[in-house]
Amino acid sequence: MVLKKIICVWMFLFLATGVASAEGKKKIFAEFVSYHKSVDAAKVGLNDDIWKSIPSSRLPLQRQFLVFPKPMDVGVKEMSVQSFNDGKYITFRLSWKDSTQNTGPKLMDFSDGAALQFPVNKKPLPEYFMGEEKRPVHILHWKAWRSRDKQEGFQTVKSAYPNMTVDMYNFDYKVKGVGTEKTQAEKDIFTPGKAAGNPLSFDHKEIIEELNSEGAGTLKSKNIENTSGDAEWKDGQWTVIFRRPLTVSDPLSARFVAGEKMPVAFSVWEGERRESAGRKAVSPAWAEVKVE
Amino acid sequence: MQMRKVYNWQLGRKAAYVYPLGRPKKQWAIIFDLNKCISCQTCSLACKTTWTSGRGQEYMFWNNVATKPYGGYPQGWDMGMLSKLGLQEWDGNKYIGKTLFEAAAKNEKILQHVADDKDWSHPNLGEDEVAAAIERGDWIRIPHRAWMFYLPRTCGHCTYPACLGACPRKAIYKREEDGIVLIDQSRCRGYRECVRSCPYKKSMFNVETRISEKCIGCYPKIEQGEMTQCTTNCIGKIRLNGFVSTPDNARKDNPIDYLIHERKLALSLYPQFGLETNIYYIPPVHAPVAYLEQMFGPGAGAAVQTYRSIRDDQTLKGLMVLFGSMEKVLHGFKVDNSFAYGYDEKGNEVVKVPVTEPMYIRDFYDKKLNVYRHNTP
Ligand code: SF4
Ligand code: SF4
Ligand code: SF4
Numbered sequence: 168m169v170l171k172k173i174i175c176v177w178m179f180l181f182l183a184t185g186v187a188s189a190e191g192k193k194k195i196f197a198e199f200v201s202y203h204k205s206v207d208a209a210k211v212g213l214n215d216d217i218w219k220s221i222p223s224s225r226l227p228l229q230r231q232f233l234v235f236p237k238p239m240d241v242g243v244k245e246m247s248v249q250s251f252n253d254g255k256y257i258t259f260r261l262s263w264k265d266s267t268q269n270t271g272p273k274l275m276d277f278s279d280g281a282a283l284q285f286p287v288n289k290k291p292l293p294e295y296f297m298g299e300e301k302r303p304v305h306i307l308h309w310k311a312w313r314s315r316d317k318q319e320g321f322q323t324v325k326s327a328y329p330n331m332t333v334d335m336y337n338f339d340y341k342v343k344g345v346g347t348e349k350t351q352a353e354k355d356i357f358t359p360g361k362a363a364g365n366p367l368s369f370d371h372k373e374i375i376e377e378l379n380s381e382g383a384g385t386l387k388s389k390n391i392e393n394t395s396g397d398a399e400w401k402d403g404q405w406t407v408i409f410r411r412p413l414t415v416s417d418p419l420s421a422r423f424v425a426g427e428k429m430p431v432a433f434s435v436w437e438g439e440r441r442e443s444a445g446r447k448a449v450s451p452a453w454a455e456v457k458v459e
Numbered sequence: 460m461q462m463r464k465v466y467n468w469q470l471g472r473k474a475a476y477v478y479p480l481g482r483p484k485k486q487w488a489i490i491f492d493l494n495k496c497i498s499c500q501t502c503s504l505a506c507k508t509t510w511t512s513g514r515g516q517e518y519m520f521w522n523n524v525a526t527k528p529y530g531g532y533p534q535g536w537d538m539g540m541l542s543k544l545g546l547q548e549w550d551g552n553k554y555i556g557k558t559l560f561e562a563a564a565k566n567e568k569i570l571q572h573v574a575d576d577k578d579w580s581h582p583n584l585g586e587d588e589v590a591a592a593i594e595r596g597d598w599i600r601i602p603h604r605a606w607m608f609y610l611p612r613t614c615g616h617c618t619y620p621a622c623l624g625a626c627p628r629k630a631i632y633k634r635e636e637d638g639i640v641l642i643d644q645s646r647c648r649g650y651r652e653c654v655r656s657c658p659y660k661k662s663m664f665n666v667e668t669r670i671s672e673k674c675i676g677c678y679p680k681i682e683q684g685e686m687t688q689c690t691t692n693c694i695g696k697i698r699l700n701g702f703v704s705t706p707d708n709a710r711k712d713n714p715i716d717y718l719i720h721e722r723k724l725a726l727s728l729y730p731q732f733g734l735e736t737n738i739y740y741i742p743p744v745h746a747p748v749a750y751l752e753q754m755f756g757p758g759a760g761a762a763v764q765t766y767r768s769i770r771d772d773q774t775l776k777g778l779m780v781l782f783g784s785m786e787k788v789l790h791g792f793k794v795d796n797s798f799a800y801g802y803d804e805k806g807n808e809v810v811k812v813p814v815t816e817p818m819y820i821r822d823f824y825d826k827k828l829n830v831y832r833h834n835t836p
Contacts, residue, residue, distance in 0.1 A: 234627070235460045236652070237566040272666045274518070274576045275651070312669075324515050327666050337512050358513050360668025363644035368668035384628040386648065441573070444627045444650035 195430070196452040199224040201250035201257055203425070203459040208256035209410055213397045218260060221249045228263075228435055228448035233296045234383040241448035242437025246281075250456055257413055257423050257458065259283060261433070262406040269438025270315040270400075273327050277443045279311035279400075280436040281407055285421035285429060287379070295432050295453045297380045305421040306378040306386070307394060307409050311438065313374040314398045321370035374398060375409060379419050383445070392417060413458075428455045460568055462560055465619055468706050469730040469756070470554035475561045476733075477568055477624030486638035487616045487676050488703035488715050488737040489690060490725045492782060494744060494766065495697040498524050498586065498609040505692035506613075510675065515667025518579050521674035522689040524611040528750060530585035533578035536660040537729065540572040541753070547731055549757045558733020559621065559658055569621050571655045579663075608743040611697070613689060614661035614674035615728065615736030616640045622673065625656035637702070638737070639676035647671055658732045684803060685786050696783025701790070703737060712791045714778055714801070715739075722775065724765050726755035741766060777814045785810040 206217045226248060230241045246263040261281055269279045286293050287303045298304035316322055324331065338346040338354050346354075355361040360368030366376070366388040375396040380386045394411040413423040423429055430453040436442040462475035506522040523532040531537060540559075547556025562570040589605040597604050616633075620640045623631040630646035631653060633639070642653070642662070647670040653662040654671055662673045677687035685691070686700035701715040709720035718725040718739070725739035742751045744763050751759035769775045777794030781801050787809040791802035794814065801810040821832050 235566070235568050236625075239564075239566055272669055274579055274664050274666065275573065275654075276576070277651075322666075324517060324666050331517060333517055336514060358515075358668060359644045359672060360647075360665065360670045365645050365647065365668065365670055367647075367649055367670055386628065444648070444652060 194452045195455050196450065197224065197226050197454040198428075199226075199248060199250065199454065199456055201252050201259075201423075201456050201458045204251045204253060206251070206253060208251060208253040208258045209393070209395070209412075211251075211258055211408070211410065213260070213399050213406055213408055217251065218249060221251055221260075223247045223249045223262075226433065226454060227451060228433065229451050231296075231434075231445050231447050231449045234445050236445060238442070238446045241435075241446075242440045242442060243435040243448045246433060246435060248433070252413060252423070252425075252458060254425065255413060256410055258408055258410045260406065260408045262404055263435055264403055265400070265405050265437060265439075266403045267437075267439040268311070268400045270311040271322055271327060272312055275441065276327075277438040277441045278436065279405060279438040280309060280434075281405070282306050282308040282434040283409055284380075284432045284434070287419055287421060289430060292430060292453065294382070295430075296449070297383045297385070299382050301381065303379045303381045303419060305419065306380055307396075307411065308376045308378060309374055309396055309398060309407050309409065310376070311398065311400075311405075313371060313376075316370060317372075317374050377420075389417070389419065392420060423458050425458055428457050430454070431456050460563065460565070467558075467619065467733060467735045469727050469735050470558070470733065471552050472554065474554075474558050474619075474733045476619045477560070480619060480633070482618065482705070483633060483635050483638035485636065485702045486618065486704070486737055487681065488701060488719075488739060489613060489687070490699045490715060490718055490739045490741065491611055492697045492741040492779070493608055493610065494741065495695045496524065496609040496611055497695050498526065498611075499694045500524055500583075501692050501694045502611055502689035502698075505688040506674075509677075509688045511672075513667075515665035516672070518582070519663050519665075519672065520582050521661070521663075522611065522613045523582060524609055525583060526586050526588055527608050527610045527746075527754075528590050529588050530583065530610075532582045533574035533660050534581065534584060535578060536572070536574060536658075537754075539574070540570075540658045540729075540732070543570055543572050544731070549731075552757055554731055554756075556731060558731065560619075560624075560733055568625055569656050572658065573655045574660055602745055606746050608746055610740075611689075612659065612661070612728070613687070613738060614640065614676065615659060615734070615738040616674075616676050617737060618735035619733065621656040621658060621732075621734055622653035622662045625652040626650075627652055634678070637676070637678070637681055639678050639681065640673070641675060641678070642671055642673055644668075644670065644672075658729070658734070659736065681788070684788055686788055691783075691786050693783055699782050699789070701788050703739070710791075712793065714781065714789050714792045717774075717778065717792070722765055723758050724762050724775070726758050726762055729754060730756045773814065777812075780812050780814055781810065784812050 228244050230238045243263050249260040284304050284306045287305050293299050293302035373391050375394050377389050378386050392415040396409050398407040432450045432453055435448045463479040464473040465476045467474040502522045503520050511519045525531050559570045589607040591605040616639050630643045649670045654664050662671050664671050690698040690700040703715045706720050709716040725741050727739050742759050742762050748760045774794045777799030781799050789801040790804045793800045799812050803809050
């Protein structure tokens with residue numbers, strides 16, 4: 168009897184969550200347009216005049232609520248997005264209010280950041296949060312750390328803690344023949360992140376990282392495909408642009424087709440609040456961008 | 460969050476954990492005799508020169524030694540955690556309070572105390588600081604009214620690691636063969652959920668590689684059947700590294716099991732956190748038992764009594780002299796009337812030490828050499 172009851176409750180829960188997630192997949196919470204303009208979208212600047220002629224959509228963000236740990240609150244609850252394309256490249260310009268600029272790595276300092284997410288295949292549409300198994304999403308991730316790396320050179324311990332003193336490092340002794348003659352690659356074997364080839368441990372030309380994901384926790388960095396970006400913090404506001412080709416050859420990348428709608432979701436991290444990974448602000452569901 | 464129930468023998472009950480984690484084939488462990496640590500930091504330096512001498516690792520001490528009760532690396536790691544957890548209780552040897560997983564808010568996996576940059580920046584602040592101000596006459600009173608002791612620590616390669624449970628992308632794993640917990644340096648994305656979640660604060664962030672690192676239990680040595688760097692370099696010979704069993708599989712001839720399960724002399728660090736951590740301590744006999752119970756659980760008082768009676772206990776006395784006597788991990792030991800013996804996994808004798816060092820008394824005046832000699836035992 169008790170067992171039956173448990174089974175019933177369990178079935179009910181199963182049905183309820185099944186319906187809810189199917190609902191979640193269909194629901195589109197906002198729409199905006201990527202206007203067709205005859206301005207080079209691959210090179211457009213952050214504050215070029217063209218942006219004045221493009222309507223901006225204000226979109227809500229909310230605390231990430233699907234995977235643990237779930238933040239109780241987030242720093243950024245609203246953002247604006249503008250977009251245009253020139254038939255070859257597409258550009259997104261995001262802006263949001265953030266009174267603190269978090270651009271440098273420290274032990275417990277986290278980076279401001281933002282990400283765009285697109286489905287690799289629109290049908291069937293993947294789960295809006297980080298995709299799902301066999302239904303990957305393509306993510307463009309900007310980190311404020313990388314912007315500062317690009318401007319000032321890769322930030323190091325020395326730039327994070329200028330007053331720190333160290334006696335000496337391996338291979339840096341002032342005498343010859345004790346490893347000092349090793350190449351940088353040989354020395355890097357002793358730097359765990361580099362030795363393991365972790366993309367985070369190397370300096371990058373681009374401030375945007377491209378990734379694929381098939382569900383929470385499966386994020387995987389991939390090669391940059393002519394994607395570029397720019398970011399600026401001014402008067403308590405971040406403005407970031409993401410530019411990329413409409414189509415590339417990689418089958419794991421999003422393809423934008425003129426005349427079609429493309430699902431998109433956003434994430435924003437407020438470094439000051441130590442937001443990172445799932446501690447972030449997200450779109451409440453997929454939005455759609457109509458590519459003109 | 461929906462937690463799993465796992466059996467934690469240190470608490471005498473099932474406790475919450477993120478995954479239904481099985482136990483490894485063998486579990487790495489270190490025992491520290493706190494009565495003998497002199498805070499020489501040789502262990503910290505042995506680890507540092509071996510593993511963390513690069514850029515971004517400057518502040519990292521996978522092994523550290525702090526002065527208790529006030530010292531800590533990072534500062535206040537334990538006090539911060541304990542005050543968040545609040546007053547909890549034991550019922551005899553069973554913990555009836557909440558573990559850190561059980562005390563987590565419903566949106567979190569584990570209760571966290573997050574250390575700030577400044578907490579990490581003075582690895583040995585408060586060194587040699589005693590528990591109270593010294594008053595006139597205190598120095599001639601025995602036992603001393605004001606106490607302190609040194610607490611050396613490594614990662615505990617916990618049976619239920621908070622770092623592993625907290626990592627959003629399963630970049631941390633526990634090795635089946637020896638229970639060592641490692642961060643996959645190619646998978647880590649520097650989220651620092653492990654840094655926030657490890658209550659012992661033994662997962663650390665490398666600013667230069669922008670990912671997290673932690674004590675690797677000296678696995679390359681363990682794979683060769685040798686003890687960790689911080690163990691074999693210990694000047695005070697206070698450490699023994701090996702493998703611990705669960706109580707029902709404990710072997711009396713395994714030195715680690717003997718001290719932990721058979722004699723209950725070595726106790727785990729803050730068992731109430733609920734990680735079933737695997738660094739075990741022989742408590743210092745001169746510190747207040749109430750403090751030791753908070754740190755090592757309800758068995759602290761009895762452990763102090765056992766330690767005080769070692770002089771009349773040939774087996775324990777023999778086992779204690781094996782500490783720091785060899786590089787090889789001991790899987791077995793034996794003590795007879797004069798010697799303590801240690802054996803490797805195949806049963807080969809790898810060490811033999813006299814339980815009591817022989818004493819030679821020489822004449823005060825040596826005629827042959829025409830010198831006077833003092834005997835200083
Ligand atoms: S080397 Fe041994 S005695 Fe010295 S501080 Fe470390 S644990 Fe203590
Ligand atoms: S001590 Fe901390 S870092 Fe080490 S295994 Fe346990 S939870 Fe992980
Ligand atoms: S076990 Fe090895 S890696 Fe860990 S603290 Fe000791 S020396 Fe360092």
